[in-house]
Amino acid sequence: MKWIIVALSLVLAGCGTSSQVRNSYVHAPTDRFFYEVVNTDGMSEEGVSILKERIESLLAERGQRATGTEPEARKVTIEITN
Secondary structure, eight states, X not given: OHHHHHHHHHHXXXXXXXXXXSSOOOOOTTOOEEEEEEETTOOOHHHHHHHHXXXXXXXXXXXXXXOTXXXXXXXXXXXXXX
């Protein structure tokens, strides 16, 4: 019976969440950003709205909010998945 508990412990130790970072990235303090939110998982409109407000606030606070028409602006795509 003990070996079953040990085996299950080893198997369950490998379970969990993970994230993958494709490229390490550090932006310059002068970079400006605009973004697109892609709601692929059906997050509520209220939730998306709150997310957008926080992003807008953060970018404005740091002086990094840009429009899509600025030639040096960087586009960020935020995809909501479950």
